[in-house]
Amino acid sequence: MVKIFIDPGHGGTDSGASANGLLEKNITLQIALLLRDILISEYDGVSVRLSRSTDQSVTLSQRTNAANSWGADYFVSIHINAGGGTGFESYVYPGVSAPTTTYRNALHDEIVRSVDFANRGKKTANFHVLRETSMSAILTENGFIDTAADANKLRNATFLQGIARAHATGLEEAFQLKKKASNLYKVQAGAFKVKANADELAATLKSKGFDAFVVLDGGMFRVQAGAFRTKQNADDLVARLKQAGHDAFVFQ
Ligand SMILES: [Zn+2]
Known part of the structure; x- marks a missing residue:
């Protein structure tokens, strides 16, 4: 300890x-x-x-x-x-x-x-x-x-x-x-009240070569672009998303 x-x-x-x-x-x-x-x-x-x-x-x-x-x-x-x-x-x-x-x-x-x-x-x-x-x-x-x-x-x-x-x-x-074993660093590229808006962002990200999917969480449709065991990998993805003109952050 x-x-x-x-x-x-x-x-x-x-x-x-x-x-x-x-x-x-x-x-x-x-x-x-x-x-x-x-x-x-x-x-x-x-x-x-x-x-x-x-x-x-x-x-x-x-x-x-x-x-x-x-x-x-x-x-x-x-x-x-x-x-x-x-x-x-x-x-x-x-x-x-x-x-x-x-x-x-x-x-x-x-x-x-x-x-x-x-x-x-x-x-x-x-x-x-x-x-x-x-x-x-x-x-x-x-x-x-x-x-x-x-x-x-x-x-x-x-x-x-x-x-x-x-x-x-x-x-x-x-x-x-x-x-802790269950902890993943997730990268969120957006969150929307309307699912169509989340789907649209996910499609845009995919068209740019990113992996993206929509998760319903707490009444919001989150666009998640990845999940990693190490923060460094998540930070790297955030940097690539920002370079591509998207706002993104790491959460757990
Ligand atoms: Zn002081």
Whole structure:
């Protein structure tokens, strides 16, 4: 069992950074909850705890004490940056070596690969949560709340889902997490209330050489273009569909 401790930065009376109508504490919590849900619903052999799962005040010592006494294998602190700038950066404690650096590389590389953020680099800092944790730890800074372009992304629930999923995929690689057997990455190219519209899109996709079929799901006719065991294959299909002028996304 791999024990992942997720630490949504700030909370309660500590809002963290605030700008553009956004509070850091709310965004870090949203990402953390999404990450927890992905890890629990999609992977076997992983156990997750959070330093907070609501908008509450938690001291830095309480956070690291909770992870230490639980015996976590990894500590993931999620933050949003401020101070002018744009993009993603990650932190580990100065001078650490493998496996902390290996884990950081897995998360950092996946996040900059799959999230639309500039790569600000792999950094070190003497932060409490990196210093006082007895296990490997990372702190991620996911965009700048006081930069309009980043703030606009952070306002979007789908974008936050992408950040959470990238953290999860990085953890999958770092800790060799195993996907639950039934989990398939499906590619959806459209969803319609009227079946004829779904059939029309499926026919168009087939004429362009894609595999496509219509599934009735939750009252909507979804046009599904493929289902894969690995996210990479699904992402590749989404890229090909987008090149062909179709909107598409991966779901499970
Ligand atoms: Zn912060």
